[in-house]
Amino acid sequence: MTKAENTRSGILRRAFSLIYQKGYQATSIDDILVDSPVTKGAFFYHFKNKEEMGLAMIQEIMYPGMYDVLVTPLNNSTNPVEELYLMMHNLLLKSPFFQVKYGCPAVNLIEEMAPLNEAFKQALSKLILQWQKAIITNVNNGKNTGSIKPDVNAEQVACFITAGYGGVRNIGKLLGTACYHSYLHELKKYLNQLQ
Amino acid sequence: MTKAENTRSGILRRAFSLIYQKGYQATSIDDILVDSPVTKGAFFYHFKNKEEMGLAMIQEIMYPGMYDVLVTPLNNSTNPVEELYLMMHNLLLKSPFFQVKYGCPAVNLIEEMAPLNEAFKQALSKLILQWQKAIITNVNNGKNTGSIKPDVNAEQVACFITAGYGGVRNIGKLLGTACYHSYLHELKKYLNQLQ
DNA sequence: CATAAAAGATACTACTTGGTATGTTTTACG
DNA sequence: CGTAAAACATACCAAGTAGTATCTTTTATG
Incomplete structure (x- = not known):
């Protein structure tokens, strides 16, 4: 990775972390750059404006992350129902970056930006449609x-499961992690009923 | 209602409508007052600051609204499972104020403010705990x-249902109303399995 | 009606924000 | 090495923000 690529992805990673905790609009460009070797000149060299940075963040950070954690494990599974439960279990309880109080980065961004910005909405739609597609295949x-x-109905199941995830986040x-466990317990009942 | 009470609730209603569409932080006090007979002097006479206005909005607009639509119908029901489904069906498809693209005001506010502001978190917790309590009783x-x-387990069921709602919003x-219908279809399967 | 408090209006400020203008340094490459 | 473009640095600005200071009007009550 060249030095320039490094500053660019450094900006995106730091933006991702801050936006996860504070929201997109509440995270200023200055917030992203403070306590960082990168300056505003570098920021606006790499990104035309804040919106383009946000879209790059979705595509270059969130999309690959989602794919590794949610799509890949589902694709090569022997027991679909068990695999769906495990996916949710790991997602809720085993993701080291996620914090209960901050929820899920993708859900947060959908909630905040989908109604306000069409480009964000499109990018985030691709994200969750990809996830739903993996569930449908499964x-x-x-x-x-x-x-x-x-x-x-596989499509309806995918919708139900992804919705449940967003809601419990x-x-x-x-209410904290307690409701994660409640949710998982009832999810298992729902999944068993598909068998 | 006196004139003063009227301006106060006018501010809150207008704030509620704007915050529903744009979010709390992105809605400025000037936004709330523009194209309105109320001035900034009146705003800061009725509320110490923006935060107190937001908390008043939760208590005086959102809480009563939630109570009428979600708690009251559940309390006097003959067929619990059918009633739970109907509650969700009406909530998703029959609430005239709600728009698919803007989701649910309470869910939006939880998503945005719970991690940032303890007072908001407490007020919103009361809101959804009240709803969960009604489901549990049911x-x-x-x-x-x-x-x-x-x-x-009634508590777990309540958690699962409220989570599903937030997620589908x-x-x-x-994805629009299509996923509301998918969700409702699968919710029915889940509810039947409780019988 | 008188008057004090409630309710509201106006003008302002200190600060933050995304973005720009203009510069300097670093890197690739003939 | 030389030089042009890539990559970055610094200083600044116009617009918007929550909140205040100060004033005027309205309302309730004796």
């Missing part, structure tokens, strides 16, 4: 191998 | 009358 695998009932901000 | 009614299985911002 469910259809289960239907093909007979471990999931044939009348199950939201409530977790208020 | 489920326990069902357990007592035999329409819900005795091994069902989030995803709805990206």
Whole structure:
């Protein structure tokens, strides 16, 4: 990685961390640059404006991160229902970067920016559609191998699961990890009923 | 209602509408007052600062609204499972004020403010705990009358349902009403499994 | 009506924000 | 090495922000 690439990705990583904790609009460019070797000149050399930086952050930080944690594990699974539960379990309880009080970076950004900015909305849509697609494939695998009932609608299941995730990240901000465990418990019941 | 009470609640109602669409931090006091007969002097006569106005908005606008739509209908119900589904159905599809692209005011505010402001977090916790309490009572009614299985954990169910709601409001911002219907379909399956 | 307090209006300030203008340094490459 | 472009640094600005100081009007009450 060249020095220039390094400053660019440094900006994005730091922006990601701050935006995760404070929100996109509440995180100023100065916030991103303070206590950092990078200056405003470098920032605006690499990004036309704050919006382009935000979109780059989604594509270069959030999208790959999501793909590794959510899509890859689902693709090569033997037991679909078990794998879906594990995905959620690991996502909620085993992601070292995530903090309960700050929720999920993607959910936060959707909540804040989807209604305000069409470009953000498009970029974030791709993100969760990719996740839903992986779940759909997984469910259809289960239907093909007979471990999931044939009348199950994979698209609806994917929507239900991704929605539940976003919601529990939201409530977790208020009630802490306890509701993660409640959610997982009921999710298991829901998933079993698909079998 | 006296004239003063009217200006006060006028500020709160207008703040609620704008904050619903733009977020709390992105809504300036000037935004709230522009195209309105109320001036800044009146605003700061009625509220010590923006934070107190926001807290008053939660208590005087959001809390009563939530109570009417979510708690009251659940309290006097004959068929708990059916009532829970109807609550969600009406909430998602029959609330005239809500718009898919803007989600739910309470969910939005939790997402944005819970990690940033302890007073907001407390006020919003009361809000959703009240809702969860109503669901718990409802489920326990069902357990007592035999329409819900005795091994069902009411607290967990409440958590699961409220989480699902918040999440589908989030995803709805990206994917529109289609996912509301998907969610409702799967929610019904989940609820039936409690019987 | 008188008057004190409540309610509201106006003008201002200190500070933050995204962005720019203009400079200097570093790097790639013939 | 020389030089042009890439990469970065510094100083600044116009717009917007929450909040204040100070004044005027309205309202309730004896």
